[in-house]
Amino acid sequence: MGRLLASSKAEVNQSVGSMKKNARKYCHTLCPASPGGPGDLWGIIRYHVPMFVDEAIITVSSGKGGSGCVAFRREKHVAKGGPSGGDGGNGGDVVFRADLNVDTLHQLTGKHHWTAKKGRPGEPKQAHGANGEDCIIRVAPGTLIYNHSSGELLCDLDEDGKEVIIAKGGRGGFGNEHFKSPINQTPRTCTPGEPAVEITLRLELKLIADVGLIGKPNAGKSTLLSVLSRARPKIADYPFTTLEPNLGIAFLPGDVHRLRQLVLADIPGLIQGASKGQGLGHEFLRHIERTRMLVHLVEVEPTDESDPIVNYKVICEELAGYSEELANKPQVVVLSKLDLLPDPDDQKELIAKLEKASGGRVLALSSATRQGMDPLLNTCWDQINKLNTAE
Numbered sequence: 548m549g550r551l552l553a554s555s556k557a558e559v560n561q562s563v564g565s566m567k568k569n570a571r572k573y574c575h576t577l578c579p580a581s582p583g584g585p586g587d588l589w590g591i592i593r594y595h596v597p598m599f600v601d602e603a604i605i606t607v608s609s610g611k612g613g614s615g616c617v618a619f620r621r622e623k624h625v626a627k628g629g630p631s632g633g634d635g636g637n638g639g640d641v642v643f644r645a646d647l648n649v650d651t652l653h654q655l656t657g658k659h660h661w662t663a664k665k666g667r668p669g670e671p672k673q674a675h676g677a678n679g680e681d682c683i684i685r686v687a688p689g690t691l692i693y694n695h696s697s698g699e700l701l702c703d704l705d706e707d708g709k710e711v712i713i714a715k716g717g718r719g720g721f722g723n724e725h726f727k728s729p730i731n732q733t734p735r736t737c738t739p740g741e742p743a744v745e746i747t748l749r750l751e752l753k754l755i756a757d758v759g760l761i762g763k764p765n766a767g768k769s770t771l772l773s774v775l776s777r778a779r780p781k782i783a784d785y786p787f788t789t790l791e792p793n794l795g796i797a798f799l800p801g802d803v804h805r806l807r808q809l810v811l812a813d814i815p816g817l818i819q820g821a822s823k824g825q826g827l828g829h830e831f832l833r834h835i836e837r838t839r840m841l842v843h844l845v846e847v848e849p850t851d852e853s854d855p856i857v858n859y860k861v862i863c864e865e866l867a868g869y870s871e872e873l874a875n876k877p878q879v880v881v882l883s884k885l886d887l888l889p890d891p892d893d894q895k896e897l898i899a900k901l902e903k904a905s906g907g908r909v910l911a912l913s914s915a916t917r918q919g920m921d922p923l924l925n926t927c928w929d930q931i932n933k934l935n936t937a938e
């Protein structure tokens with residue numbers, strides 16, 4: 548795939564102090580054990596990633612061009628051999644490459660400065676200096692690269708294998724051989740290599756999960772994730788317990804070989820006004836953007852005594868207020884904490900009301916009693932398969 552040149556020269560020498568101040572890292576603890584036991588390589592890879600980092604700030608510098616050389620051919624029996632200074636080598640580029648084998652930005656967080664090699668200077672006997680080696684940084688597909696100081700989006704590495712040159716290496720300078728001409732047969736001029744380009748970048752990895760669990764704060768999203776997967780997010784009976792998404796992997800019921808799996812993301816709770824930025828709404832809605840479908844949890848008896856149907860509509864309005872794409876994302880509506888509404892007639896009545904409001908089938912579950920888990924997973928699996936065939 549061809550490389551794109553995304554940045555202009557000359558950027559920013561951000562101080563380490565302000566980098567630290569601005570650096571925001573999202574860390575999500577995943578389950579320490581692999582889901583399928585010691586032989587489950589896929590599970591080991593997924594689960595032994597210690598943190599899920601979806602933002603990183605790094606500084607990259609391309610290589611400076613090597614300078615040209617002033618030299619004259621000096622050999623026995625060759626009088627006035629003429630200019631023979633070679634050109635300098637080009638500096639290395641800083642290249643970002645999307646690679647499916649990388650799934651977080653974690654590998655970038657320990658090293659703040661990434662540099663390509665400088666070009667070697669030209670040498671006598673018309674020897675061209677060696678070009679500097681490129682610095683190739685592999686990132687997960689779905690990584691967005693921003694110029695940290697201007698906020699400008701430089702590139703969206705959305706497909707495996709896509710490459711972009713973010714900082715172009717300096718061109719090598721000319722040796723004196725380059726300047727020879729009939730009227731100047733002994734040039735003593737050479738040029739220096741072009742300087743390196745340094746730029747501070749903010750990398751953002753949008754979550755790519757199959758299913759995003761959404762709902763009002765306290766709807767039971769994290770509890771559901773902990774029941775369906777081996778992830779252990781923080782759970783508490785106050786709103787906004789979750790501030791960063793947690794990921795987990797759920798295996799489809801009855802699949803002994805564990806080949807059918809769904810990546811679930813527990814998204815922090817949304818409130819009215821989220822699409823206008825209320826309660827970190829923009830940040831939370833941004834995470835939902837790259838999930839393939841949504842499971843919308845509606846609490847049967849909210850602790851704030853709000854109406855479940857109104858709560859459902861508020862979240863739908865916020866999704867629509869943020870973007871049409873979010874509003875049209877396939878959604879499975881689920882009544883949660885069903886154990887708090889033990890009377891079957893009350894349950895039926897609420898499900899019917901919610902089906903009327905959503906215009907589709909509504910599932911019901913309780914993470915406390917583990918009721919309703921298999922139908923939810925099967926419905927999500929069918930939906931993901933539909934999306935796969937549509938793509």
Ligand SMILES: Nc1nc2c(ncn2[C@@H]2O[C@H](COP(=O)(O)OP(=O)(O)OP(=O)(O)O)[C@@H](O)[C@H]2O)c(=O)[nH]1
Nearest residue numbers: 764765766767768769770784787788789816914915
């Ligand atoms: N009775 C009952 N309580 C539940 C159930 N699921 C969750 N809870 C409780 O509801 C409270 C909130 O659960 P969380 O899973 O933290 O809710 P959340 O949607 O992740 O909340 P935020 O992260 O704040 O948005 C906790 O006290 C849970 O124990 C359930 O099925 N039945």
Ligand SMILES: [Mg+2]
Nearest residue numbers: 768769788789
């Ligand atoms: Mg939570």
